[in-house]
Amino acid sequence: MAAYRYGYSAVLFILCGLSVFLVTNGQETILTGDDGAAAVDSPQTVTETAEQTAEQPAVEERQWEVTEVEEASPDEAAADKQDASAPETLVPPSVPRPKDDFQEELVIRPLHSGDIYASFQFRTLWETDFMRGNKVSHYRLFPKSLGQVISKFSVRELHISFTQGYWRTMQWGQPFLPAPPGAELWVWFQDSVTDVDGTWKELTNVLSGIFCASLNFIDSTNTVQPSASFKPLGISNVTDHRFLRYATLPREIVCTENLTPWKKLLPCGTKAGLAVLLKSEKLFHSSFHSQAVHIRPVCEDWQCKTTSWELRQTLSVVFDLHTSGQGKREWSLFKMFSRTLTDACPLASSSKVYIDITDNPEGEQFELIPATPLLSQAVVLGDRRTFSVYDLTQQITFGAVRSLNLLIRWKSTEGDMLRPLLHGERYVAGYGLQTGEIHTLMYNNHPYRSFPVLLLDSVPWYLRLYIHTLTVTSKAKDNKPSYIHYQPSKDRVRPHLLEMLVQLPPNSVTEVTVQFERALLKWTEYTPDPNHGFYVGSSVLSSLVPSIVAMDTNSTQERPLFSSFFPCKEESSYFVRVYTEPLLVNLPTPDFSMPYNVICLTCTVVAVGYGSLYNLLTRSFQIEEPSLGLAKRIANIIRKMRGVPPL
């Protein structure tokens, strides 16, 4: 229904745009062809005209993105008939299309803290079936290494992310793709897999080789099977969590050696397209860096007759230009990445750069150079955002200098960020190395709606959780979770898994506390820097957050990639996943320098016990005979030889 309305309104404003503002449109198309100086002027003229007709808010945009407008109308009828069971559908196959397809896009969002959030997404779609008997041998866009992994290990979905730094939700808002610090891997296997644990073990080792990461440290002690928090994101009919494995390595340090293999998976490599910007010396000089690979099956069309595999490679980075900059608040592609864009990847069917200008409708906050006539609106994370679009497949985007160097110059620092509706924090309370308490705070910033949140906590076995101390309080009242799934740990075998469904009252903080005891490990089980502490992975909050604007449940429409990751089933809410901070917990340590001493001393004590008891058990009391001196004994021997009685 939303699509219907959306399409309808889209048709409406084409008509309005054409009839009422024919002049403005004409002016703009001319201006875009002109040089930069003229282009800067154009938005001002548009906004001036728009201000006069304030009663028609839909029309005050300059020009809608071409693709969106065109596709909205033919989809109208289809969207009505479409049933809800097809979550992810792509372009209707009206024209014969190649079996694989590659899209790339970059979203840049100026954050209110003065930082810049840049998110790359590369999507490869391939209509093939890895699970059939005959091996897929011919690869075009899809990376062969991952294709082989999928078919060998019968993977249904694979999500892997490497993150350096922590996403500050309260300062930066929600990210397009959330990821916890360190490495995260979760995989749904096909239900034909019999030995899931063995396959998982092999898979992590293979992925560890592909991504040059320490994923081989994933074993049963940090793997859990969440029962509710991680549902398949692609099409799937299995929800049996026996085929799901989830693991995090919060200690994992992400660096260039992880980025290089990630870049090699792209069809164009780093030779062309958006990927030329991915220079590691700049990407890792940032406050937050997260790269991910998501593989899932998606529907090929709205009827979901055929499925195809989607590989999404995403890379998000937050640049801290404001504090590290030279005092001026301005940034450009060159400043951020030390490269400019010169072309699109020739293999890409679409290659776009989006700049979030929602907070800057009048251009009063920052100035965007060169300006673009293309605008796009997308509902993302419960908010309708407006983006300036640069289509890299159009030569005109690069202008006369044959290179695109986007520049934003800040004018003012005012403006309020929309507070994220869901936010989580976590910390360890208590002192000493014996016991402690994990506090997880969940903020519901919605003024009047309450919503349920699934909390997932995976705690290593050496923190022994006492589940009887679990308390959930919100607004100083006990808030009983409606669902608890708890799997206690086994020493050196598996971690604790705690999953809870908690209803968060509106405008409140819900606090989950649980006490734990720290275990003493064997000296070989400590990390090389034991006094640094042990990491406990982020807890995961998954929730359907009530949306302010109607969400777009119709997925037949071509949408920007960043807004189409989590499938959306209903209009009134959208899916959000929030990761809390990882914890750093100190454990008591033995003295590593003295295993020999300890073994010797303890054995001595046992020997003292054994010796004294043995002594008493085997000997009996006798009267002490005074022992003769040596001289006397020798004299006795001589006397004996002489036949004389001894002394």
Added chain:
Amino acid sequence: MIEGLALLDLGVSPYSGDVFHETPLIIYLFHFVVDYAEITFMLADVITAVALYLAVKDYNKQVFRKQKFALEADRYPLDCLELIRSPKEMYYIPLKVAMFYLLNPFTILSCVAKSTCGLNNAVIALFILSTIKGNVLLSAIFLSLATYQSIYPLTLCAPALLYLMQRQYIPVNFRRASFWWFIVQYAFMYLGSLFVIICLSFFLLGSWDYLPSVYGFILSVPDLTPNIGLFWYFFAEMFEHFRLFFLCVFQINVFFYTIPLSIKLKEHPVFLIFMQLAVISIFKSYPTVGDIALYLAFLPVWSHLHRFLRNIFLVSCVLLACSALFPVLWHLWIYAGSANSNFYYAITLLFNVAQILLVSDYFYAFLRREHHLTYGLYLKRKDGSEATLVLK
């Protein structure tokens, strides 16, 4: 303990995790009395004290009777009269034992900490009482209960057998049928009740999960949380490929002394019980202060051995100092961070050495008194000068 109940309430098997290691019967007992946990633990301590009181009283009567017979038969040498125990000094011993148990700071600590050790002590005390009263069936049942709670009291079956046979005038002779018949009877009762208890816990839980979780936990020592024993730091610092070997060596220690001790002390099963309890509490894998309290309660029974103790002053000083230093060094290590684990470990070592010396000193004194009762107190050498006794 409470954790186990919470898991049970959540519908999770308490043994699927590694936090809970108590037996199923205990969990179901606490299902009913969890609201009165303090009272339960106090009650257990009182039961232990009363049982010990009655047991020691009965034992003293027998000791006195035996001594009277021996005196009448003129079996003691003449100069041993000062070793003969008078009813006056023996009168207050049962009371002293009960008080020693109840007022022992270790008992109080263990009661306040709500350690299930108090319950185990109660079961063992009831076993001692029923054994001394000569009730074979109850003795076997309580022994199997104690074994079920933690494996180690298994070694107490030797003194129980010896005592019961002594009471029924069955000679300890391997060639006699009555000896073997009695052993078979007792073993049958013991194993039967153990079987019933284990099956009962199986039916309560519906699974055998508890067996590895309770007994595997005791035997394989996976939990290295610091306690007052010898195991935790040793196995934290152990090289992985020697672990199994040393585990066997350390566990055998508890059971190893049973047979030689019962041969040496076959005439004195109650002293053998005391020795066994002490050995268990020193060499068990997760010792607690409650275990020590139980065997320390027997010390007043052996008050007549004081004249033969060699280094009781030193040992008791060390024990007292260690008890005081435990919390201090624990605090320094865990909370203040100004000491490391070696400090606490050193104290556990010293504490265990002191315990070993205490036990072996009492053992020495007991053997020496027995020797004097046979050969006279003032032994002379062949040439008439005063002799000194040595172990040879």
